[in-house]
Amino acid sequence: GAGVSQSPRYKVTKRGQDVALRCDPISGHVSLYWYRQALGQGPEFLTYFNYEAQQDKSGLPNDRFSAERPEGSISTLTIQRTEQRDSAMYRCASSRGTGNDYGYTFGSGTRLTVV
Amino acid sequence: RKEVEQDPGPFNVPEGATVAFNCTYSNSASQSFFWYRQDCRKEPKLLMSVYSSGNEDGRFTAQLNRASQYISLLIRDSKLSDSATYLCVASTDKLIFGTGTRLQVFP
Numbered sequence: 001g002a003g004v005s006q007s008p009r010y011k012v013t014k015r016g017q018d019v020a021l022r023c024d025p026i027s028g029h030v031s032l033y034w035y036r037q038a039l040g041q042g043p044e045f046l047t048y049f050n051y052e053a054q055q056d057k058s059g060l061p062n063d064r065f066s067a068e069r070p071e072g073s074i075s076t077l078t079i080q081r082t083e084q085r086d087s088a089m090y091r092c093a094s095s096r097g098t099g100n101d102y103g104y105t106f107g108s109g110t111r112l113t114v115v
Numbered sequence: 116r117k118e119v120e121q122d123p124g125p126f127n128v129p130e131g132a133t134v135a136f137n138c139t140y141s142n143s144a145s146q147s148f149f150w151y152r153q154d155c156r157k158e159p160k161l162l163m164s165v166y167s168s169g170n171e172d173g174r175f176t177a178q179l180n181r182a183s184q185y186i187s188l189l190i191r192d193s194k195l196s197d198s199a200t201y202l203c204v205a206s207t208d209k210l211i212f213g214t215g216t217r218l219q220v221f222p
Contacts, residue, residue, distance in 0.1 A: 042214050
């Protein structure tokens with residue numbers, strides 16, 4: 001597609017439920033990144049993939065968070081047993097190369113609210 | 116301590132003013148540096164890359180001091196449309212963002 005597409009745009013869920021957030025990167029982009037952004041803060045790194053391989057998951061807060069990109073394109077970030085502190089904007093970005101000389105293009109994000 | 120630190124502001128300046136933002140980074144292995152701009156409720160967008168030699172893009176000038184681990188952004192002749200949050204970024208294999216500095220330009 002023309003840009004990075006994230007769905008849903010908004011998600012309200014009850015505490016304890018599982019949620020799955022989807023990211024569809026720009027076609028041909030090999031690297032995909034997940035960030036979380038709280039109000040008034042910069043994006044906080046969660047995890048990233050080169051093709052289908054998860055390269056770094058050091059930013060995932062705990063084992064309730066997981067991500068996959070099985071075919072090297074669409075990625076899903078899953079949060080199990082959601083808690084109120086998980087409420088934030090979740091942003092996905094993609095890049096056409098694996099180095100950082102290539103700019104990241106961000107999607108519009110998924111705003112998650114856990115009630 | 117955050118890996119990339121910025122003054123959150125806000126910086127309130129009149130149109131036409133010159134404003135400077137600074138940030139510091141703690142990871143000496145950082146290889147690439149950027150400034151991103153983020154408008155309210157929107158996604159971050161790349162403003163410019165930052166090099167030791169300094170680089171300029173119109174009214175915007177960015178500078179990197181590797182010895183001090185310090186990055187700066189200078190905006191000359193501020194416009195109302197420059198009002199946004201400016202995010203300082205250092206990267207190794209992924210981008211690490213600062214908290215952002217909010218700029219408000221008033222008429």
